[in-house]
Amino acid sequence: MESMRVRFAPSPTGFLHIGNARTAVCNYVLAKKMGAAYVLRIEDTDMERSSRESEQSILEDLRWMGINWDEGPDAGGGCGPYRQSERFDIYKRYTDALLEQGKAYHCYCSQEELDDMRKAASDAGRPFTYPGTCRNLSAADRKKFEDQGRKPTVRFRVPDGQTITVNDLIKGRVVFESENIGGDFIIVRSDGTPIYNYIVIIDDTLMKITHVIRGEDHLPNTPKQVLIARALGLPVPEYAHLALVLGPDRAKLSKRHGITSVEMYRKEGYLPEALVNYLCMLGWATESGEDILPFDEIVRQIEMQNLARSAAVFDFVKLRWMNANYIRSADLARITDLCVPYLREAGFDTDSYPRPWFERVIDLVRGNCEVLSDITKHAPLFLREIMEPNEEADAILREEDSRKIIAEAKRLLETDLSEENFAAELVNRIKAATGLKGKKLFHPVRALFTGSLAGPELDQAIPLIGYERCRARAEFMYGKYAG
């Protein structure tokens, strides 16, 4: 049996969209499962919209997600080139053969003429089918059009009475009739560049792809591709059409639903393993019901036949929940490194902190972060010299008892307590001196040193804030409330 091969074939016309990312991930997981080679092919036949920058950013996003391809534009391989724009001569040979055998023909209908026909059909409430205007042009007809300066497209002659059966690995048996395809379709544009539906099947067979795993939106196009394969005498791969990802309003996921590019998820501070994990859980579930599991375990448990047939709504909230879980349990040194850029951007000189202390800070606040960028909301407590009290803290600090606490804290930090012992004794000494306890004690103390009523445990936070800053904050609050 020939070795299995899958492919991911993005069109470099923008950022890697989350829906395509899921296709890439599904291909990757299933490839690992089957021991298949992973081929990356760039579908850049639409010269207008394709760009190298876009291709680069897609590759970068794929790498970030941990997807490694065995063959691709930058990786080489025996079936290259892997950019369709570099394969035009290959397609031309197939087009010439089709033309020669009368399985395809030149069409001189202009875009405007086609648009008019489409509109007329739509107005009459009929489905548009290309009427075959140019199906049987004589040499004289063709000469006349050429003289008019018309550049022809190439149309594939769709045979009548053909039944195309796709035994989809996910959807099951799907049957199409060639009559319903919409008539002879264009396979080469008038500028000579080929169309997706035409060359996708050529490349899939030339690149020896055994399993085409792609979005369900391609299912209705599959019969066209199969017909091309038949005309060319090429084998047809196995197909697996993944159910689509929808927005909360059940429409195809798009920008207006929120973040849809992988790059944005990375910038917001999502961990790649969290994104990959979540994407796998869209349309699939483990036997045990676990949602969070390592990649290797997903590979071990996933089964193509168990992938959902129905479309799934993308749940941003659940993704955040999953990401928060990963942030809490990931390696601390790594999370610390990943947090640095966010803090740096927020204006903190992260290089100036001792690393062990910095890691303890990150460890103490990571539990409050759903995305890494949240670190800028929770870490400053330890990075700033003083903390301006927020509204709630202000209200607490204005109370009579709080003034006693502030005064006592200031006195203790300036006289009785040293840098070595302050953390262990500070709160107890304040308690002893003021006679306050419980909420009456802890609320003001927290407000005094953190400027807030919410935050990490004081026992751990105070030593990390450190003697100098505690003293500075006590002095600051003293001036503000007790002076």
Place this chain on the structure above:
RNA sequence: GUCCCCGUCGUCUAGGGGUCUAGGACACCGGGUUUUCAUCCCGGCAACAGGGGUUCGAAUCCCCUCGGGGAUGCCA
């Protein structure tokens, strides 16, 4: 319009004729822990789209209807 796919809690799903008064996760609502927040723990709310069949028995099989999505491009 036509063709194709799909319909289980708000969302992701488990289920594949009896073990289903339908299970799990997120969200939400209570309670507990944390003298705070987050975490964590406990509890609760909440679904088989509708109608016909088949069957002793249907969420599960069949048909119809309805609903949703996709395709119908000189985009991919």
